[in-house]
Amino acid sequence: MSLSSPIKKWRGIQALLVLALVAFGAIIVGCGSSDDGGDGGSAKVQLVAYSTPQQAYEQALEPAFKDTETGKGVEFSNSFGGSGDQSRAVEAGQAASYVNFALETDVTRLVKSGQVAKTWKDNKYKGIVTNSVVSIVVRPGNPKNIKSFDDLAGDDVEVVTPNPFSSGGARWNIMAIYADAIEQGKSKKQALDAVKAILKNTPAQPESARVALQTFLGGAGDALISYENEAIAAQQAGEDVEYIIPDTTILIEQPAAVTVDAPQSSIDFLDFLWSDEGQKIWAENGYRPVNPALVDETQYPSPATKLYTIADFGGWDKVADEFFDEENGSIAKINEELGVEAE
Amino acid sequence: MAAGTPTVPSSNRPRASVRLPWAGQALNKGLVVMWLGLMVMLPLTAITTKAFENGLDGFWTAVSSPQAVAALKLTVIASLIVVAINAVMGTLLAWVLVRDKFPGKGIVNSVIDLPFALPTIVASLTLLTVYGNKSPIGINIAFTQTAVVVALSFVTLPFVVRAVQPLLLTLDRDMESAAESLGAGRWRIFRQIILPNLAPGIATGVALAFARAIGEFGSLVLVSGNVPFKTEVSSVFIRGQIESDNLVGASAVSVVLLAVSLALLAVVTFIQRWAVRHER
Amino acid sequence: MNGSRLVRWTLRYIALAYLFALLLLPLGVIFDEAFKEGIGEVFSAITAPDAVAALKLTLLTVIIAVPLNTVFGVLTALVMVRSNLPGKRFLNALIDVPFAVSPIVVGLALVLVYGQNGWLGEAFMEAGIKIIFSTPGIVLAVIFVSMPFVAREVIPVLQEIGDDQEKAAETLGANGWTTFWRITLPAIRWGISYGIVLTTARALGEFGAVTVVSGRVSGETETLPLYVQKQFETFNSVGSYSASLLLAVIALVTLLALNLMRRKEN
Numbered sequence: 001m002s003l004s005s006p007i008k009k010w011r012g013i014q015a016l017l018v019l020a021l022v023a024f025g026a027i028i029v030g031c032g033s034s035d036d037g038g039d040g041g042s043a044k045v046q047l048v049a050y051s052t053p054q055q056a057y058e059q060a061l062e063p064a065f066k067d068t069e070t071g072k073g074v075e076f077s078n079s080f081g082g083s084g085d086q087s088r089a090v091e092a093g094q095a096a097s098y099v100n101f102a103l104e105t106d107v108t109r110l111v112k113s114g115q116v117a118k119t120w121k122d123n124k125y126k127g128i129v130t131n132s133v134v135s136i137v138v139r140p141g142n143p144k145n146i147k148s149f150d151d152l153a154g155d156d157v158e159v160v161t162p163n164p165f166s167s168g169g170a171r172w173n174i175m176a177i178y179a180d181a182i183e184q185g186k187s188k189k190q191a192l193d194a195v196k197a198i199l200k201n202t203p204a205q206p207e208s209a210r211v212a213l214q215t216f217l218g219g220a221g222d223a224l225i226s227y228e229n230e231a232i233a234a235q236q237a238g239e240d241v242e243y244i245i246p247d248t249t250i251l252i253e254q255p256a257a258v259t260v261d262a263p264q265s266s267i268d269f270l271d272f273l274w275s276d277e278g279q280k281i282w283a284e285n286g287y288r289p290v291n292p293a294l295v296d297e298t299q300y301p302s303p304a305t306k307l308y309t310i311a312d313f314g315g316w317d318k319v320a321d322e323f324f325d326e327e328n329g330s331i332a333k334i335n336e337e338l339g340v341e342a343e
Numbered sequence: 344m345a346a347g348t349p350t351v352p353s354s355n356r357p358r359a360s361v362r363l364p365w366a367g368q369a370l371n372k373g374l375v376v377m378w379l380g381l382m383v384m385l386p387l388t389a390i391t392t393k394a395f396e397n398g399l400d401g402f403w404t405a406v407s408s409p410q411a412v413a414a415l416k417l418t419v420i421a422s423l424i425v426v427a428i429n430a431v432m433g434t435l436l437a438w439v440l441v442r443d444k445f446p447g448k449g450i451v452n453s454v455i456d457l458p459f460a461l462p463t464i465v466a467s468l469t470l471l472t473v474y475g476n477k478s479p480i481g482i483n484i485a486f487t488q489t490a491v492v493v494a495l496s497f498v499t500l501p502f503v504v505r506a507v508q509p510l511l512l513t514l515d516r517d518m519e520s521a522a523e524s525l526g527a528g529r530w531r532i533f534r535q536i537i538l539p540n541l542a543p544g545i546a547t548g549v550a551l552a553f554a555r556a557i558g559e560f561g562s563l564v565l566v567s568g569n570v571p572f573k574t575e576v577s578s579v580f581i582r583g584q585i586e587s588d589n590l591v592g593a594s595a596v597s598v599v600l601l602a603v604s605l606a607l608l609a610v611v612t613f614i615q616r617w618a619v620r621h622e623r
Numbered sequence: 624m625n626g627s628r629l630v631r632w633t634l635r636y637i638a639l640a641y642l643f644a645l646l647l648l649p650l651g652v653i654f655d656e657a658f659k660e661g662i663g664e665v666f667s668a669i670t671a672p673d674a675v676a677a678l679k680l681t682l683l684t685v686i687i688a689v690p691l692n693t694v695f696g697v698l699t700a701l702v703m704v705r706s707n708l709p710g711k712r713f714l715n716a717l718i719d720v721p722f723a724v725s726p727i728v729v730g731l732a733l734v735l736v737y738g739q740n741g742w743l744g745e746a747f748m749e750a751g752i753k754i755i756f757s758t759p760g761i762v763l764a765v766i767f768v769s770m771p772f773v774a775r776e777v778i779p780v781l782q783e784i785g786d787d788q789e790k791a792a793e794t795l796g797a798n799g800w801t802t803f804w805r806i807t808l809p810a811i812r813w814g815i816s817y818g819i820v821l822t823t824a825r826a827l828g829e830f831g832a833v834t835v836v837s838g839r840v841s842g843e844t845e846t847l848p849l850y851v852q853k854q855f856e857t858f859n860s861v862g863s864y865s866a867s868l869l870l871a872v873i874a875l876v877t878l879l880a881l882n883l884m885r886r887k888e889n
Contacts, residue, residue: 079840092755205571218565376714457650460824469649561726561830590731597727597731608716
């Protein structure tokens with residue numbers, strides 16, 4: 001057996017190995033640039049949203065939009081998760097042409113990174129596409145007789161609320177508790193203590209509003225603080241829960257925007273969501289329309305005492321700094337105090 | 344060969360110093376070094392660099408934050424409890440699988456590996472159903488620290504069993520028989536003759552189980568509640584840090600977890616080398 | 624040592640009870656919950672477009688990861704056992720690293736290297752290639768976590784069989800490739816087979832790392848394990864359990880393969 005041809009064969013195999021490595025690289029590259037990496041084509045809406053409206057979008061709004069003139073043939077790709085998490089993902093490069101988050105700061109983050117135009121709020125509804133209110137979800141029959149946020153601070157009550165540093169919904173919850181305390185005449189410090197008393201009673205702090213709902217339905221806690229639309233979604237899915245609108249609560253304003261280089265289909269979609277037809281569909285799915293004329297008081301009652309808005313506390317930019325800054329915010333401090341006390 | 348048991352390439356047989364040239368060709372060595380370098384070394388270095396991006400101070404601040412410490416405490420304590428359970432139950436299981444005979448033993452033997460093959464999220468989902476509020480057997484421990492222990496016990500089940508089984512199989516029964524004929528009781532025989540021979544296997548299994556347990560994530564996601572300071576383990580804490588865009592903090596705690604795991608793997612290697620030496 | 628019957632039975636039933644509570648009951652629940660609304664529901668759940676897409680993506684990652692890890696695993700084993708590469712102890716530790724890393728940390732590491740501001744990521748982004756939040760990131764995560772198995776299974780076999788036969792072949796004039804193909808490969812085929820099965824099982828089930836690097840776009844960057852989680856979160860219990868059932872069945876097939884191989888080898 002001559003040495004040259006088997007050696008050539010072995011060299012050949014090694015060459016194949018190197019080729020395989022190159023092919024591997026090519027596959028990676030190919031996968032990377034061909035699918036959702038680029039602009040996604042002219043008729044595709046790349047939707048990135050917070051956790052709760054998933055069914056509303058997938059089962060009602062998107063099909064209805066596709067039935068309209070402007071929506072014909074439009075394709076959707078959907079991603080849902082905790083509001084803060086999703087916003088940061090888009091900032092870090094996740095493809096998006098239409099975003100819908102639970103609070104304004106999650107859109108502002110994208111304005112700062114240049115992905116959403118500064119003018120996103122310059123319209124009739126100031127960028128807000130749906131409303132809701134913070135409500136308290138309880139077990140059927142309300143065995144612990146919970147009527148207000150004060151009741152949640154009780155000794156043998158367990159409350160589920162999401163983690164305020166990953167979930168937008170959690171921040172609304174906390175501001176609702178705070179607003180309720182302020183309305184009762186408490187001082188700022190006392191109001192924060194009210195928040196702390198409730199946070200003390202949490203057996204679970206899931207990462208998003210939707211996971212919090214699932215955790216509650218899975219048996220954790222006596223009560224869940226959540227969006228009214230979450231409670232309605234649970235009921236519509238056949239779950240046995242009741243919800244109360246506390247006497248004082250806060251109006252949850254859920255913003256939406258298109259990204260800077262979004263295709264026309266995304267802009268059309270956003271317009272559809274603001275149209276009467278779109279708003280009616282939102283209402284059917286548990287969300288309060290932003291158009292006051294379309295709000296049915298029997299389905300969406302107002303709180304007995306007062307409905308606060310975030311503007312009452314200076315707007316989200318101010319509140320995010322003051323309350324939810326990771327290191328110096330009042331809520332971060334409360335978490336720490338609770339943690340130290342728990343040990 | 345027990346799955347997942349690392350060994351060091353030290354041969355038991357006397358070897359000539361001549362190696363096979365083709366295996367040692369530059370291209371092969373280069374490929375392997377490049378592969379391990381790109382796929383393993385690079386990510387490891389990236390994490391370590393990030394962890395110390397703000398200097399030693401920054402690292403220490405991140406690692407010593409109350410929430411990080413609480414998560415680490417829970418992680419370590421739960422893992423220690425779990426490996427203690429595993430040391431006992433794993434040995435018991437190995438014993439039953441090797442020394443006992445019953446119909447369906449083969450199936451039971453195969454099922455032991457299920458935690459290797461089942462995705463952790465599926466484990467989490469089903470443990471939530473079995474031990475949550477809709478439990479068919481009436482046990483509800485969801486969202487408690489007990490749930491953490493149960494989930495970790497699930498995923499670490501195979502480690503001790505698979506490390507002890509081969510040792511039991513190759514155990515020399517002569518000593519046992521001799522001891523028995525000398526009148527030693529069963530428990531004494533087990534404790535003084537059998538157990539020492541199983542010790543390296545148990546130790547290996549325990550180390551591997553511990554390394555797996557402290558990093559476990561998927562099986563805890565749905566069933567533990569993830570409450571900071573109560574039921575949040577380090578991996579969940581790290582995920583929270585990543586999603587809050589605090590990559591330095593995430594990397595710092597990751598480095599701690601990594602250091603512990605790598606130390607454990609080194610211990611395993613050491614145990615196996617020790618066992619090989621002491622076998623003769 | 625023959626224990627008394629009582630001791631033997633006690634041990635046996637404690638062991639079986641433990642396995643029942645921890646393994647068999649959960650496994651049974653998957654089947655039970657999936658079929659709660661009948662087999663038709665399971666079928667439609669598994670054939671839903673998002674589920675199919677998730678399965679396809681999971682399979683794609685496996686098809687890329689397993690051959691790659693097999694080839695490099697065997698190569699690594701050969702280099703570790705049969706070559707005189709310096710620094711082998713260090714490389715040996717590197718092989719084990721994926722065993723020691725939490726899946727979340729894997730995701731973090733990949734973000735740091737391949738993310739938008741990552742060491743390599745920046746260059747990729749400028750070339751228009753997205754890795755994190757896109758399919759390549761998921762593939763890389765799966766490759767990483769399933770890397771060690773083939774090498775770990777083959778290395779001890781290579782050590783045990785020794786290189787006598789290979790050296791003999793060399794003396795007779797066979798070159799590297801022939802030696803490998805005719806002598807080494809048949810000897811390590813069980814090691815490779817175990818390794819492939821383990822690699823596949825690990826690759827299919829990866830969850831934690833993918834959670835971090837995936838953008839979770841339904842139908843595109845959602846693997847089957849992620850799909851299970853999403854279905855759970857949107858009240859779709861049957862969908863969640865049906866997908867889990869699929870994964871569990873694949874897991875059981877894996878166990879079967881391992882078992883058959885063990886028997887055949889002995």
